[in-house]
Structures are given as structure tokens and as C-alpha cells.
Amino acid sequence: MTTDQILATLQTQKPLVHCITNYVAMNIAANVVLAAGASPAMVHAEDEVADFVPIAGALTINIGTLSPAWVSAMQKAADAARAAGKPWVLDPVAHFATPYRGEVVQDLIGRGPAIIRGNASEIMALRGAATAGKGVDSGDSVADAEAAAIALAKAQGCVVAVTGEVDFVTDGTRSARISGGTEIMPMITAMGCSLTALMGGLAAVAPAFEAAVAALALFAEAGNRAARTAGGPGSFQVAFLDALSQIKPEDLADDAGVQWL
Ligand SMILES: Nc1ncnc2c1ncn2[C@@H]1O[C@H](COP(=O)(O)OP(=O)(O)O)[C@@H](O)[C@H]1O
Numbered sequence: 001m002t003t004d005q006i007l008a009t010l011q012t013q014k015p016l017v018h019c020i021t022n023y024v025a026m027n028i029a030a031n032v033v034l035a036a037g038a039s040p041a042m043v044h045a046e047d048e049v050a051d052f053v054p055i056a057g058a059l060t061i062n063i064g065t066l067s068p069a070w071v072s073a074m075q076k077a078a079d080a081a082r083a084a085g086k087p088w089v090l091d092p093v094a095h096f097a098t099p100y101r102g103e104v105v106q107d108l109i110g111r112g113p114a115i116i117r118g119n120a121s122e123i124m125a126l127r128g129a130a131t132a133g134k135g136v137d138s139g140d141s142v143a144d145a146e147a148a149a150i151a152l153a154k155a156q157g158c159v160v161a162v163t164g165e166v167d168f169v170t171d172g173t174r175s176a177r178i179s180g181g182t183e184i185m186p187m188i189t190a191m192g193c194s195l196t197a198l199m200g201g202l203a204a205v206a207p208a209f210e211a212a213v214a215a216l217a218l219f220a221e222a223g224n225r226a227a228r229t230a231g232g233p234g235s236f237q238v239a240f241l242d243a244l245s246q247i248k249p250e251d252l253a254d255d256a257g258v259q260w261l
């Protein structure tokens with residue numbers, strides 16, 4: 001499927017996206033999924049996630065503000081997604097910062113995500129590489145993370161998406177680079193988390209590799225448009241949601257900014 005076909009399908013089907021995300025991201029991530037044309041639900045109680053996953057088109061799990069009850073819910077949700085044949089997307093926020101985060105993320109990777117989406121430092125650290133990252137923000141370039149992304153995709157049999165100034169997506173065999181967006185984007189918290197939620201929505205209607213590329217192309221185009229009017233991070237966030245809601249499938253038909261490798 002092409003990116004424009006994927007967006008058209010999302011907007012027609014409006015898939016329900018089950019998001020387990022962090023306290024920081026919940027509002028903007030839900031608004032991003034809605035603006036693109038899908039339907040988000042932030043559901044993280046360990047007693048209900050396994051019942052919710054089967055009614056959703058896809059699941060996303062983000063470890064940003066984890067605690068034991070949340071981790072248990074993440075594990076149950078991931079297992080339910082696998083059992084129901086629903087794709088799920090993992091966002092390993094700052095997993096290298098503490099042993100607890102690192103153990104949780106390794107356990108979740110073992111539960112079969114269809115896509116792992118992280119910034120360059122997060123993806124490099126998943127392959128044991130030294131990184132300049134300290135917390136949730138990247139300290140490394142995407143170019144330095146490409147080899148780790150390919151190795152991770154091959155080892156886990158999943159798609160890996162690395163974000164930054166120029167994004168990189170790989171399934172271990174095919175790869176793509178996506179350019180666009182603006183340097184204002186990393187100045188707004190939870191942009192990456194919101195992208196992960198949107199990627200889940202697209203993975204509900206398209207194969208994982210194409211869905212990841214489409215999510216990045218959509219973010220790049222919305223970022224380009226919002227940058228034309230924004231005066232800084234505050235107004236950018238508003239302009240970004242407006243732009244995302246106005247992008248039509250045909251606006252992405254030329255694959256501008258996507259380099260298939
Ligand atoms: N310097 C940049 N120029 C353009 N786009 C960027 C830049 N940095 C990040 N982005 C975009 O911001 C979004 C979030 O990516 P990133 O900041 O890497 O994630 P995270 O918030 O998880 O650290 C992605 O769509 C990415 O392409």
C-alpha cells in the first residue's frame with residue numbers, strides 16, 4: 001500500500017487505537033490520533049486491557065511513566081494483542097536510563113511488537129551501543145543508529161523506526177529515510193509518543209513497514225505546514241494539530257520526502 005492509500009484507509013475505517021501511554025503524552029497523543037482520522041482510547045487498567053485489545057485495531061505501549069501496575073497491564077495487553085493477531089507498537093522511552101526501565105523493555109520486546117519506534121539514542125541502546133542520551137531526549141544522530149536499527153529488526157523480526165532530523169525505517173531487508181518536519185518538533189514534549197500512537201492507527205490498516213513510513217511522512221508534512229505559521233513551540237503544537245487534520249491523502253501521493261532504499 002502507498003502512503004496516500006494508507007491515509008485514505010485510515011480516514012475511512014477510523015480504527016480504534018488502544019494506547020497505553022504516559023501521563024505527559026495522553027492528551028496530545030489522543031488529539032494527534034483524532035486529527036489524523038482515527039479513534040484513540042487511553043486504557044491502562046490491568047483488569048481490563050486484555051478485554052479491550054480484541055475490540056481495537058491496534059495497540060501501542062509507551063513506557064514513559066511506568067510503575068508496577070502499569071507494567072503488568074502492558075504485559076497483559078501485549079499478550080492479548082499477540083493472541084488476537086493485532087499489531088502492537090512499542091515506544092521504549094528512555095529505557096537505558098535505569099535498570100528497571102531496561103528490564104521492562106526487554107520483557108516487552110520478547111512479547112512480539114510489530115514495530116519498535118524510538119529516537120536514535122533509544123534504538124542504539126537496544127543493541128547495547130553507547131549513547132549520548134540521558135533521559136527522554138536523544139543525544140545521537142539517526143545516521144549513527146541505522147546499523148543498530150537494521151540489526152534489531154533482523155533479531156526481533158519486526159519493523160524498527162528511528163526518528164530525528166531525518167527518520168529511518170527498516171524491516172531488516174527494506175529501508176526508507178523520511179525527511180521533513182522542523183527543529184521545533186523536539187522542543188515539544190510527547191511528539192514522539194504521539195507519533196507512536198498514530199503509527200499504531202496506521203498499523204491497524206496497513207502492513208507494519210508501510211504504516212511506519214506513512215506515519216513519518218504524515219508527521220513530516222504536518223510539521224512543514226505548522227512551521228510556516230508557528231511563532232514558537234506553543235503555537236506550533238496548535239498549528240501542528242490543525243495541519244494534521246487538514247492533510248488529505250492526495251497531499252501525500254508524490255511521496256515527497258520519502259527515500260526508499
Ligand atoms: N531536528 C528535527 N528536524 C525535523 N524533525 C524532527 C527533528 N527532531 C525530531 N523530529 C521529528 O519529531 C518527531 C518526534 O521524533 P523524536 O524527537 O526523535 O522523538 P522523541 O520525542 O521520542 O525523542 C518525529 O516525527 C521526527 O521526525
Ligand SMILES: Cc1ncsc1CCOP(=O)(O)O
Nearest residue numbers: 022024064136190191192193
Ligand atoms: C517528559 C517525559 N517524561 C516521562 S515520559 C515524557 C514524555 C516524553 O515524550 P517524547 O519521548 O515524545 O519526547
Ligand SMILES: [Mg+2]
Nearest residue numbers: 093119192193
Ligand atoms: Mg520518545
